[in-house]
Structure formats: structure tokens, C-alpha cells
Amino acid sequence: MLTSYTIEGFENIQYQGFKALSDIEKKLNHLFRLYGYHQVATPTFEAYDLYAGEDAIPSDDLFKLVNHQGKVLALKPDATMPVARMAAINHHNPEEIIKFFYLTNLYRNFSSPDIVKKEITQMGVEFFGDERPECDGEIIALAIESLFCNGITDVQIDLGHVGFINYLLDELDITPEDRAMLFKLIDNKNIGDIHDFLSRRNFDPKISGIIAQLPMLYGDPVTVFKKMDALCVNRRMEAVVRDLKAVYHHLDIIGMARYITFDLGFTSAMNYYSGMIFKAYVGNWGAPVIDGGRYDTLSAKFGIDRPACGFAIDILELMDYMEQHDLLNHQVSPHTVILYRPGDKCQAFHLCRGLRSDGTITEMFRVDDTPEALIPQLMNQALYRPSRFFLIDGGSLYKWQDSRFIPILDIDGQKGDA
Amino acid sequence: MKIKIALAKGRVAKKAIALLTDIGYLFPDYSEDSRKLIFTDTTEAIEFFLVKSPDVGTYVEKGAADIGIVGRDVLMEHPAKVYELLNLNIGQCRMCVAGYADTRIQFNKKLTVGTKYPNIAKQYFNSIDQPVDLIMINGSVELAPILGLSDCIVDIVESGSTLRENGLVVLNTICDISSRLIVNQVSLKTKSAYIDPIIHRFEAMAL
Numbered sequence: 001m002l003t004s005y006t007i008e009g010f011e012n013i014q015y016q017g018f019k020a021l022s023d024i025e026k027k028l029n030h031l032f033r034l035y036g037y038h039q040v041a042t043p044t045f046e047a048y049d050l051y052a053g054e055d056a057i058p059s060d061d062l063f064k065l066v067n068h069q070g071k072v073l074a075l076k077p078d079a080t081m082p083v084a085r086m087a088a089i090n091h092h093n094p095e096e097i098i099k100f101f102y103l104t105n106l107y108r109n110f111s112s113p114d115i116v117k118k119e120i121t122q123m124g125v126e127f128f129g130d131e132r133p134e135c136d137g138e139i140i141a142l143a144i145e146s147l148f149c150n151g152i153t154d155v156q157i158d159l160g161h162v163g164f165i166n167y168l169l170d171e172l173d174i175t176p177e178d179r180a181m182l183f184k185l186i187d188n189k190n191i192g193d194i195h196d197f198l199s200r201r202n203f204d205p206k207i208s209g210i211i212a213q214l215p216m217l218y219g220d221p222v223t224v225f226k227k228m229d230a231l232c233v234n235r236r237m238e239a240v241v242r243d244l245k246a247v248y249h250h251l252d253i254i255g256m257a258r259y260i261t262f263d264l265g266f267t268s269a270m271n272y273y274s275g276m277i278f279k280a281y282v283g284n285w286g287a288p289v290i291d292g293g294r295y296d297t298l299s300a301k302f303g304i305d306r307p308a309c310g311f312a313i314d315i316l317e318l319m320d321y322m323e324q325h326d327l328l329n330h331q332v333s334p335h336t337v338i339l340y341r342p343g344d345k346c347q348a349f350h351l352c353r354g355l356r357s358d359g360t361i362t363e364m365f366r367v368d369d370t371p372e373a374l375i376p377q378l379m380n381q382a383l384y385r386p387s388r389f390f391l392i393d394g395g396s397l398y399k400w401q402d403s404r405f406i407p408i409l410d411i412d413g414q415k416g417d418a
Numbered sequence: 419m420k421i422k423i424a425l426a427k428g429r430v431a432k433k434a435i436a437l438l439t440d441i442g443y444l445f446p447d448y449s450e451d452s453r454k455l456i457f458t459d460t461t462e463a464i465e466f467f468l469v470k471s472p473d474v475g476t477y478v479e480k481g482a483a484d485i486g487i488v489g490r491d492v493l494m495e496h497p498a499k500v501y502e503l504l505n506l507n508i509g510q511c512r513m514c515v516a517g518y519a520d521t522r523i524q525f526n527k528k529l530t531v532g533t534k535y536p537n538i539a540k541q542y543f544n545s546i547d548q549p550v551d552l553i554m555i556n557g558s559v560e561l562a563p564i565l566g567l568s569d570c571i572v573d574i575v576e577s578g579s580t581l582r583e584n585g586l587v588v589l590n591t592i593c594d595i596s597s598r599l600i601v602n603q604v605s606l607k608t609k610s611a612y613i614d615p616i617i618h619r620f621e622a623m624a625l
Contacts, residue, residue: 192505219610261607281604286481
């Protein structure tokens with residue numbers, strides 16, 4: 001059985017899909033370059049130790065292998081950490097501005113309740129060395145642009161900040177387990193269970209009251225800002241509001257504010273995020289296609305303390321959305337197929353060389369018996385359906401039209417004579 | 419824009435429809451034996467359909483429904499990426515370990531457990547470090563200890579009358595169960611003008 005060789009969680013990309021995929025990648029590549037980003041690549045394998053300490057990706061979800069020296073490796077489960085490390089290794093001045101983009105496959109158990117995807121394709125940007133709101137603004141605007149350039153207009157950015165919840169919980173004497181539990185409940189907007197949870201703990205009622213409001217702290221930025229102002233209980237929370245206001249103000253000036261909504265009740269699975277975080281939704285698609293945020297403390301792990309901000313696009317998820325909304329270009333360009341008799345080989349190759357140098361996709365097949373039989377056989381094959389067929393026989397050119405060969409003088413001006 | 423609501427067939431559906439009526443959405447063409455699949459309320463603000471309870475989370479996660487009403491037991495057994503917004507305080511019951519009154523849970527010995535909820539049972543027994551053999555049973559779970567198929571069962575208990583009639587008792591309560599209002603994570607943001615008023619009505623009833 002063929003199926004027994006299929007591994008769950010991995011996908012083939014058919015030729016039509018691959019063309020659509022590379023179209024998307026080309027557009028993004030162009031866009032990122034226009035913004036001054038440089039493309040980089042990091043190895044497929046990573047030292048397992050790099051991820052072992054991160055509780056963001058449970059080590060059970062990693063693909064591990066042992067190399068010839070007995071060192072444990074992992075298939076790259078995340079793109080940001082390797083790129084941050086690369087920036088740290090090659091650029092030692094922490095003040096340096098570094099703008100990178102990448103296209104990579106990632107491997108891990110991306111377990112959502114019913115999907116067992118194990119390989120995804122991500123394209124993303126990382127902007128190192130700038131902690132001002134304009135940098136956040138550029139990253140968010142670039143995320144929006146990267147959807148626009150693929151013909152998607154129904155874009156919504158959900159903007160949050162990891163600090164707001166964390167600095168609030170810092171007011172409490174709370175165990176790491178309780179903190180994680182609360183994050184999960186707030187992330188699920190599970191208001192019922194949050195009330196239950198808080199009623200079973202001896203927390204300051206004022207703080208508990210604010211925690212209970214976090215799940216509903218979403219929507220139109222201006223309204224959310226008003227609510228946030230009233231909820232701050234310390235300087236650091238006030239600073240978060242100031243930061244977000246500055247980013248929002250920047251986006252307003254550059255005309256991107258209409259795509260922004262706020263949600264201070266979402267957290268990120270990746271625990272390297274240290275400030276603003278965001279997700280991009282398209283239409284009513286059930287999953288975000290872009291994830292991003294600020295990670296000012298990650299680079300210090302690799303020896304260079306520098307602020308950074310970036311995002312990644314889940315390309316295959318984006319492609320699924322575009323497929324469902326007819327935004328993909330599946331048009332396979334028609335091939336020119338030239339059949340030749342053994343004696344016409346030299347002329348046929350000249351002809352093909354000429355056509356290819358004009359940019360025409362050209363294929364050739366030798367015919368020994370009846371070309372009339374070969375053509376219908378080819379036309380029935382998926383890869384040759386949108387093709388046009390020609391024949392060279394005894395030095396003369398023919399075109400296949402209405403099920404017969406019609407003599408012609410040239411193909412697109414090419415005759416094939418030496 | 420009509421907001422689509424998925425209701426879990428069975429125990430929860432009746433109470434959920436009564437609740438929808440209480441908060442002001444009337445479904446004149448709904449009756450229990452109706453062959454229609456989708457019912458729209460008189461104000462055309464919402465429509466609901468009935469699906470098997472484990473599917474409610476799937477419909478809502480994928481956005482085929484904006485809102486779902488389903489028991490917490492189902493969400494625990496079949497987790498979905500959704501906002502578990504409100505506890506509706508309907509369909510209340512408990513997730514319990516039940517068996518004969520003289521069943522001793524011995525921590526040094528493997529316990530055989532019959533259940534419709536293998537995930538919940540596994541998590542619970544893991545959390546108390548009790549080694550178990552789980553037997554998946556799809557209905558009439560009470561039969562398992564009676565016929566000697568298992569030492570005990572994990573199931574939802576509403577009044578306890580089924581257990582009593584079969585000579586079984588609750589040995590341990592795992593957690594309380596009630597129906598939840600779940601919302602698609604994207605709909606909540608993108609259709610908030612339509613969804614918020616519905617949620618506020620539910621909220622007013624639930625509190």
C-alpha cells in the first residue's frame with residue numbers, strides 16, 4: 001500500500017501549489033528587500049540545549065536526533081532564536097541596526113486539538129537594534145503590507161503587550177503554577193473559571209478585580225486605552241500604556257490605524273517576547289496567519305544585549321486561506337511541445353534553442369511512428385493539458401490544430417534553420 | 419449578519435434553547451421532532467443548529483459557528499482552540515469516579531477504569547499518581563463494574579439515581595461540570611458588534 005509510506009503531519013506540495021507558493025514568496029521577498037531587509041538562512045539542525053531550557057516549546061514536541069559525536073540535535077522548531085543568535089555572533093556592536101528576513105521550514109509537533117501538523121513554512125523579518133515605537137510600527141505595517149501585496153485586504157491586527165498582565169501579577173505573591181494557570185484562563189477568556197480560581201485564592205481583591213477584567217480588555221484601541229488607564233496599579237503598567245499609545249499614534253499617522261484592534265488578554269506561547277505582541281487575522285479565517293512581537297531580552301542570551309522586534313508569516317496557512325478565497329494564481333503557463341522525426345533532430349534542437357531564448361517553455365519528443373497517436377495521448381496527461389503541439393517532419397513544420405497537422409512556416413518567428 | 423450558534427444535541431440542547439428563549443430569542447419553527455436543521459429567531463439576529471456534542475468545539479474553532487453551547491465535560495475531553503467565555507450555570511452535574519461502596523483505591527495496584535472520558539480519567543488518575551488501565555466504553559458505563567469489566571468508572575453524575583438503582587456510589591468527585599458558552603476566537607473580534615449584545619444577554623442571565 002502506498003499509504004503506509006505517508007507520515008502523518010507532513011504534506012507534499014503539488015506542482016500547482018508550488019507555483020502559487022513561490023509566487024507568494026517572490027512577492028514577500030521583493031517587499032522585504034524594498035524595506036531594506038537582508039535575507040539569511042540558519043541550519044536545519046539546532047543544538048537541543050538551545051531549546052531544552054525554553055518552556056515555550058515542550059521538549060516532547062521537538063524532533064531530536066543524535067549526531068556522530070553523540071551530541072543531541074533538534075530539527076529547527078522556531079526561526080527567531082537562531083536568527084537572533086546569528087545576529088549576535090556576526091554583529092558585536094549592540095548599537096548596530098540589523099534587518100534580516102528568512103524563509104524556512106520548521107519542525108515540531110504543532111498540536112492544535114485536531115491538527116497534527118509537524119512541518120510548517122515560515123517567512124519572517126527580524127529588526128535588531130531599535131527599541132523606539134517607530135520600529136514596532138514598521139514591523140506591524142510591514143506585516144499588513146505583506147498581506148496586501150498578496151491581494152488580501154480584509155486584514156485585522158490584534159495588538160497586545162505581555163507586560164500588562166505580568167506587571168499586574170507581580171503585585172501578587174503568586175506561584176509560577178498559578179501564574180501559568182491564570183495565563184491559560186485569561187488566554188481562553190474563560191471568565192467563569194477565572195472567577196472560580198480567584199475566589200479560591202487569597203489575593204488582594206483590588207488586583208483580583210482587575211485580573212477578572214483582562215479577558216474583556218479588547219476591541220477598539222481608543223476605548224481600550226481608556227479602560228487601561230483606569231486599571232494601572234504600578235509605574236510599569238503605566239509605561240506599557242504609554243508604549244502602546246506611542247505605537248498606535250505612529251500607526252495612526254501612517255494611515256494603518258484602521259487595521260488595528262487591541263487585546264490585552266492574550267499572551268504568547270513563545271516566552272521570549274518581552275513587550276508588544278501581535279497577531280494578524282485575515283477575513284474570518286479561524287487561525288492567525290502572522291505572529292510577532294518585541295523580544296528585547298533574547299539577544300542577551302547569546303551575549304549581545306540588543307532590542308529586537310519581528311514577525312513570521314505561516315505561509316501554508318496563508319496559502320490555504322488564499323486558496324479558499326480564489327486569490328491564488330493556479331494558471332499553469334502553456335508549454336510548447338515539438339515532435340520530431342529522427343532525421344530532423346538537428347533542426348528541432350535549433351528551433352527549441354531559439355524558442356527557449358525567447359522565453360517560451362519548450363519541450364521535445366522524438367516520434368518513431370504516428371505522431372497523430374502520440375498527441376491525444378499527451379493531451380490527456382495532467383501536465384500537458386494546456387500545451388500546443390508542433391511537428392517537424394522531413395524539414396517541414398506543422399501545427400496540430402483541429403486534430404490534424406497544418407503546414408506552417410515558423411513558430412513565433414523561429415524556423416530552426418542553422 | 420446572522421450569528422451562528424452550535425448547540426450540543428441531548429442533555430444540553432433543551433436547556434440551551436430554553437435559555438435562548440429566556441433572553442429574548444424566539445424560534446417559532448423549532449420543535450423537538452422538526453426535521454429542519456437550522457432554526458432562525460424572529461429578529462433574524464441568530465440561528466442555531468444541533469450537532470453531536472464533541473463536534474461543537476470543532477464547529478466553533480473552525481468558524482463554521484460563531485458561538486457554541488456545550489458541557490465542560492466535552493470541552494475537557496475534546497479540547498478546542500476557542501474562547502470559553504461564560505459559565506452558563508445550566509446542565510450542572512459532576513465528573514465522578516464511581517463504583518461499589520467497598521471499592522478501595524489501592525495506590526500500589528493497577529486500577530481498571532471504564533469510561534466514556536478517557537482523557538479526563540487519564541489526567542485525573544495521573545494527577546493522584548494512581549496507575550490505571552483505561553477501558554473505553556461508549557454507553558451504559560454503569561454496567562462495567564457490575565459485570566466485572568472494571569473496578570470503577572469515570573462518568574458524569576447528575577442526580578445519582580442511575581448509580582443508586584444499580585447499587586453503585588460516588589467514590590470521588592473530579593470536578594464540577596456545567597454548560598459553557600464558547601466563542602470563535604476570530605468572530606469575537608471581527609463580529610463584535612453582533613456578538614457582544616448576545617453575550618451581554620447571556621451574561622445577565624448567568625450571573
